[in-house]
Every structure is written in C-alpha cells, then in structure tokens.
Amino acid sequence: MAIEVRIPTILRSHTGGAKIVEGAGDTLGALFADLDSRHDGLRGRLVTDTGALHRFVNVYVNDEDVRFLGALEAKLNDGDSVTILPAVAGGALGSAVVAAPRGRHAGSPPVR
Amino acid sequence: MLSIDRAIVDAIVAHARRDHPDEACGVVAGPVGSDLATRHIPMENAARSMTFYEFDSMEQLRVWREMDDRDEAPVVIYHSHTATEAYPSRTDVSFAGEPDAHYLLVSTREPDSEEIRSFRIVGGVVTEEPVRVLDAGVDPHAVQSYMFGQSPATVDYECSGR
Numbered sequence: 001m002a003i004e005v006r007i008p009t010i011l012r013s014h015t016g017g018a019k020i021v022e023g024a025g026d027t028l029g030a031l032f033a034d035l036d037s038r039h040d041g042l043r044g045r046l047v048t049d050t051g052a053l054h055r056f057v058n059v060y061v062n063d064e065d066v067r068f069l070g071a072l073e074a075k076l077n078d079g080d081s082v083t084i085l086p087a088v089a090g091g092a093l094g095s096a097v098v099a100a101p102r103g104r105h106a107g108s109p110p111v112r
Numbered sequence: 113m114l115s116i117d118r119a120i121v122d123a124i125v126a127h128a129r130r131d132h133p134d135e136a137c138g139v140v141a142g143p144v145g146s147d148l149a150t151r152h153i154p155m156e157n158a159a160r161s162m163t164f165y166e167f168d169s170m171e172q173l174r175v176w177r178e179m180d181d182r183d184e185a186p187v188v189i190y191h192s193h194t195a196t197e198a199y200p201s202r203t204d205v206s207f208a209g210e211p212d213a214h215y216l217l218v219s220t221r222e223p224d225s226e227e228i229r230s231f232r233i234v235g236g237v238v239t240e241e242p243v244r245v246l247d248a249g250v251d252p253h254a255v256q257s258y259m260f261g262q263s264p265a266t267v268d269y270e271c272s273g274r
Contacts, residue, residue: 010209056207058169065169085176086209088155091135092193092201093163 003031003076006083008057014042028059029072031082046084047072058085114214114230115244116140116149116188125226127154128192128218135165136218140188141179149187149214157191164203165191188230190216198227200238208233214241 002022007015015021021039025031029047036043046054052071053059059066060083066074076082120140128136137157140149153175158168179185189210193201198217200208208215211234219227232239 008209010211056209058172060169060173063173065173067169083173085172087166087169087207088137088172088189088209089159089164089166089207090191090201090204091159091161091164092196093161093203 002078004081005031005035006081008084008086010086011042011045011084014039014045026076027072028053028061028066028074028076028082031076032072056087058087059083060085113242113244114149114188114216115246116216118245118247120149120152121228121245123152123154124190124216125218125228128194128220128226131157131192132220133162133194134160135162135192135194137165137167137189137191139175139186140190140216141182141184142187144183144185147187151184162194186210186213188216189213190218192218192220194219195221197221198229200231200233205233205236205238211235216243 003024005021005023007019007021012018016039021035023031023035023038025034032043032046046057046059048054053066061069061074061076062081063083066072069075124138124140127138130136135157136154138152138154141151141153142148143150155175156168156171157165158171159166176186191204193199196219198219200215200217204215204217215231215233217227217229217231221227228243230241230243232241
C-alpha cells in the first residue's frame with residue numbers, strides 16, 4: 001500500500017533531501033511510524049511527546065487539512081497523497097500561544 | 113541581504129496599515145534559487161489577532177501548490193507587529209519553518225512611520241540582515257553609473273539611523 005508524502009524543505013534532512021517519499025499505513029499515525037523506520041527522526045518533527053500532531057506543521061490528505069479528518073487518526077487508502085507544510089504563524093505575543101493546543105479553529109473551518 | 117522592489121514594500125506596508133491593529137501577514141514569492149522577491153501574495157490572518165498571526169491552512173496549501181507549479185519559493189514571509197518593534201518574538205522563532213526565507217517584519221505602532229526589518233531564522237537562531245529597497249523604473253544606464261558608488265535608488269534601512 002503506497003502513499004505519496006510530500007516533504008517540506010525544513011524536514012528534508014530526514015529524507016536525504018528527497019522532496020517526495022512513499023510510505024504505508026491505514027492511518028496517518030501508522031504512516032508516520034512507517035516513515036520513521038526509514039527516515040530517522042521524521043516522526044519526532046511531526047508528532048509531540050504526548051502523541052498529538054505538532055502545532056508547527058500542517059498536514060493534508062488529498063488537499064484536506066487532517067485537523068478536520070481526525071488528525072493522526074485520519075484514515076488513509078492506497079493511492080492517497082499526503083502533503084506536509086510548515087505552519088506559518090507567529091506574532092508579537094511571547095511563547096504563551098505556542099503552548100495552546102492546536103486546532104483552535106477546529107469548530108469553525110474557514111469558509112471559502 | 114534582502115533586496116526588494118519599493119512597489120512591493122509599499123504594498124506590504126499598505127496591507128499592514130489596512131489590517132492594523134490586527135497583525136497582517138503574507139508572502140513574496142520568487143523563482144526557486146533566485147532569492148528574488150517578485151510576486152506579492154497577501155494572506156489572510158486566520159487568527160485575526162493583534163498579537164498573533166496564522167496563515168489559513170487551506171489558503172496556504174493553495175498558494176504553496178501554486179508556487180510549486182510555477183517553480184517558485186516563498187522568498188519573503190512577512191507579518192506586522194502592531195504595538196511592538198519589528199523584531200521576531202519567541203513565537204515567531206518557534207514557528208519559523210522556511211529556512212531559506214527572509215522573515216520581514218513591519219511595525220505599525222507609529223502612525224506616521226513604519227519600521228521594516230528582515231531576518232533569517234534558522235534552527236532557532238535569528239540573524240538580522242540589511243534591507244535594500246530598489247526603485248523600479250530606474251534607467252539601466254544610470255544604474256551602471258552607480259557601480260562604484262552609493263546608488264540613490266536604494267535605501268539601506270540598516271544605515272538609516274532608525
């Protein structure tokens with residue numbers, strides 16, 4: 001079962017510079033575990049110590065934000081495409097915001 | 113050093129002023145490997161906050177795909193601080209995820225003037241760099257004549273005494 005995963009520049013040190021890698025797994029969490037077996041340290045950049053999706057990345061399955069698909073529980077199928085991007089965020093406030101849980105917008109996905 | 117057209121700087125400042133007192137954010141894309149900031153893309157601040165900004169994840173995916181299709185990279189990632197100086201906060205440093213980007217900050221705390229500064233943020237280390245603002249439409253022969261001197265077509269904010 002092959003799933004194509006697009007890796008952002010900042011994480012390519014874990015993939016030998018590769019922009020696209022392949023992995024397997026029936027959930028996003030399983031896919032990350034599989035990827036980590038060949039791309040050491042990658043999972044640690046995506047998943048926190050407490051087992052949640054990291055605040056500093058956006059992960060998409062077939063163009064949908066996984067925060068709206070169950071995060072690491074998101075189901076995957078053969079042929080799915082996963083894209084990882086660095087979350088672009090910041091601002092004048094100090095570090096308090098970083099500690100806030102991800103998914104503040106989970107209840108109100110942006111209307112386009 | 114970040115070299116950037118005055119027209120783009122003006123557009124970024126206008127965006128920051130428009131969204132003030134909320135923080136404004138966006139990207140200037142340019143050809144991969146060129147370090148040229150050529151295409152201004154104002155982004156929505158999904159946080160709509162005076163102290164925090166966050167790209168809307170779906171808008172970001174669309175814009176990043178578009179850059180990929182056009183062989184572009186996010187050369188500049190900018191945002192405004194609306195009550196503090198144009199220097200990266202700890203939050204800015206924590207999130208900085210594009211090691212090749214120039215992080216441009218605009219402070220709009222003064223009503224009549226803007227502070228514009230640029231930084232590299234790599235592995236948690238902030239390095240300020242000069243900003244050179246280029247005036248478009250300058251006669252290319254005139255530019256040649258400036259080769260050995262200070263071009264009046266540029267403003268180096270690092271040397272402007274701010």
